Amino acid sequence: MLTVHEIDVFIQASHILRRVSLEVGAREVVCLVGRNGAGKSTTLRTIMGYLRPRSGRVELRGQPIQGRRTHEIAALGLGWAPEDSGIFTDLTVAENIEIATWTRRGGRPAAERLDLAYGVFPVLRRYMTRKGPEMSGGERKMLSIARALALDPEMLLLDEPFEGLSPTIIPSVSDGIAQITRLGHAVLLAESNIHHVPEYTTRLYVIERGEIVFAGTLDDAWRDATVLRIIGGTR
Amino acid sequence: MTGPLVVAAAVVAIALAPLVASTYHVLLMLPFMAYAVVLLGLNLLLGYAGLVSFGHALFIGIGAYTGAFLTSHFKIRSLEVILIAAAALGALVAAPVGALCVRYVKIYFGMLTLAFGMVFYTFVLKFYRLTGGDEGTPFLRPSLLGRSLEAMPKTDYLVGPYYYYSLGVVVVATLCMWRIVHSPFGLCLKTIRDNPAKAETLGIGVTRFRFHAFVISAVYAAVGGALLGPPIGNVDPTLAYWTHSGNIVFMTLLGGFTSFFGPVVGAFVFIYLQNWVMSVVPYWRLIFGAILAAIVIFAPGGLLGLVRPGRAAVRAAGRRGAGAPPAESRP
Numbered sequence: 112m113l114t115v116h117e118i119d120v121f122i123q124a125s126h127i128l129r130r131v132s133l134e135v136g137a138r139e140v141v142c143l144v145g146r147n148g149a150g151k152s153t154t155l156r157t158i159m160g161y162l163r164p165r166s167g168r169v170e171l172r173g174q175p176i177q178g179r180r181t182h183e184i185a186a187l188g189l190g191w192a193p194e195d196s197g198i199f200t201d202l203t204v205a206e207n208i209e210i211a212t213w214t215r216r217g218g219r220p221a222a223e224r225l226d227l228a229y230g231v232f233p234v235l236r237r238y239m240t241r242k243g244p245e246m247s248g249g250e251r252k253m254l255s256i257a258r259a260l261a262l263d264p265e266m267l268l269l270d271e272p273f274e275g276l277s278p279t280i281i282p283s284v285s286d287g288i289a290q291i292t293r294l295g296h297a298v299l300l301a302e303s304n305i306h307h308v309p310e311y312t313t314r315l316y317v318i319e320r321g322e323i324v325f326a327g328t329l330d331d332a333w334r335d336a337t338v339l340r341i342i343g344g345t346r
Numbered sequence: 347m348t349g350p351l352v353v354a355a356a357v358v359a360i361a362l363a364p365l366v367a368s369t370y371h372v373l374l375m376l377p378f379m380a381y382a383v384v385l386l387g388l389n390l391l392l393g394y395a396g397l398v399s400f401g402h403a404l405f406i407g408i409g410a411y412t413g414a415f416l417t418s419h420f421k422i423r424s425l426e427v428i429l430i431a432a433a434a435l436g437a438l439v440a441a442p443v444g445a446l447c448v449r450y451v452k453i454y455f456g457m458l459t460l461a462f463g464m465v466f467y468t469f470v471l472k473f474y475r476l477t478g479g480d481e482g483t484p485f486l487r488p489s490l491l492g493r494s495l496e497a498m499p500k501t502d503y504l505v506g507p508y509y510y511y512s513l514g515v516v517v518v519a520t521l522c523m524w525r526i527v528h529s530p531f532g533l534c535l536k537t538i539r540d541n542p543a544k545a546e547t548l549g550i551g552v553t554r555f556r557f558h559a560f561v562i563s564a565v566y567a568a569v570g571g572a573l574l575g576p577p578i579g580n581v582d583p584t585l586a587y588w589t590h591s592g593n594i595v596f597m598t599l600l601g602g603f604t605s606f607f608g609p610v611v612g613a614f615v616f617i618y619l620q621n622w623v624m625s626v627v628p629y630w631r632l633i634f635g636a637i638l639a640a641i642v643i644f645a646p647g648g649l650l651g652l653v654r655p656g657r658a659a660v661r662a663a664g665r666r667g668a669g670a671p672p673a674e675s676r677p
Contacts, residue, residue, distance in 0.1 A: 159547060181543075181547060182551045185547050193547070201536055202533065213533075
């Protein structure tokens with residue numbers, strides 16, 4: 112589905128990502144784990160086309176997408192739920208979700224996509240006429256993911272979906288994500304806390320100072336001393 | 347829903363005005379209706395897409411000169427033809443201008459539109475043989491719906507058939523713009539105003555949407571500009587001068603760009619206030635400058651913004667009581 116091959120990314124003069132490679136297959140759930148500032152968001156933002164790799168390739172279904180515009184990449188079927196949620200606060204919850212059914216045509220009909228989005232986070236149905244400022248951080252996060260889902264993407268990029276959420280709301284967000292993976296969407300999830308990595312994760316990459324230092328299953332990661340030193344102690 | 351009732355009452359009041367108000371005040375309604383069309387378009391750009399143009403007098407000028415040229419040089423008097431030609435020319439000029447301007451935002455967008463406006467102003471001022479320079483070009487009395495009306499006294503024509511024709515244009519323009527801003531296109535513009543970077547992640551081509559908004563607003567400005575011509579009877583370069591662009595931005599702020607009808611209310615208040623202040627003191631710009639400063643500081647939502655928070659609070663209270671919130675929050 113998605114292949115990132117040895118990308119080097121610079122932000123001005125700083126070398127942020129060094130030969131980062133990762134792979135997400137169809138229906139796979141892949142986690143990119145690392146500390147704050149390790150390069151998780153930069154990797155995701157590069158995939159979404161906000162940043163251009165200086166070298167390396169990003170391919171979606173075998174088609175190179177590095178250097179393309181963000182809206183084109185989204186239209187190719189990559190849904191994105193950013194770290195700061197990025198919901199449109201002037202719009203109602205319903206409008207936030209509906210908009211994605213218009214911007215990417217084809218695929219499933221709009222009504223079906225809306226059912227899917229609300230089906231994953233049923234609580235949003237109760238807030239349909241609310242606007243951004245009236246929502247909690249957890250609700251914004253759910254809306255952000257639901258909106259990305261309404262785009263009917265083949266794959267979702269979720270940037271720290273549990274970041275800054277109260278422990279009471281984390282279960283409903285993680286249930287929603289589990290449901291999304293059961294629907295057959297590929298997922299690339301960035302996370303700073305290995306305790307938040309879902310157990311059904313297909314593969315896990317650990318990123319440290321802009322380099323991938325580990326790739327393997329969650330069980331292997333728990334047995335790896337280096338991995339635990341980097342990300343195990345953040346509970 | 348009180349919104350539609352208020353709008354319907356306003357239309358009825360405008361329609362009845364010639365029967366009750368003095369001719370002088372009825373004549374003032376003509377520029378108001380022309381500006382209403384201009385501002386509906388300008389607000390698509392300012393209020394919905396978040397781009398402030400300081401060059402829309404360019405398109406008002408295009409519309410007005412189109413009418414003046416067609417009636418003076420080409421013997422075409424039909425106002426329907428004039429309005430369609432104005433809209434087409436407005437779009438034709440807006441396409442290249444907009445394509446350049448919408449690549450920039452904020453002050454850069456504003457300055458670029460200002461620059462294009464000044465180029466056009468200088469053009470109509472200096473090409474004397476074509477445009478009549480500072481003397482302008484006469485806008486001869488147009489025929490309405492195929493009826494010449496040449497024999498009518500000028501005032502009777504303006505407060506009668508032309509008045510209702512303008513009202514018809516305003517109503518149609520309003521309905522079209524209402525459809526536009528409540529369509530997916532309008533919603534996409536709002537997401538772009540909110541956060542262009544995030545709008546991109548939903549597959550919205552930000553530049554393309556801004557461009558379309560620019561062209562639509564230019565078409566509205568040109569149609570409104572053409573409507574401005576007949577009451578004056580002569581089109582001169584001051585219509586295209588940058589202070590005119592400033593005036594329409596002022597009208598928008600005065601009424602409130604955060605609501606659909608705010609700019610229209612702003613145009614109404616601007617025209618009658620200007621008329622009154624000018625009759626009292628010669629320094630109307632001084633007074634208007636103070637008003638503009640007060641609006642920006644104390645009422646950033648404009649005149650309609652002063653009315654709406656109260657209504658929103660009432661609605662919120664109703665929402666908590668009833669449990670079922672109302673569907674539409676913008677009037």
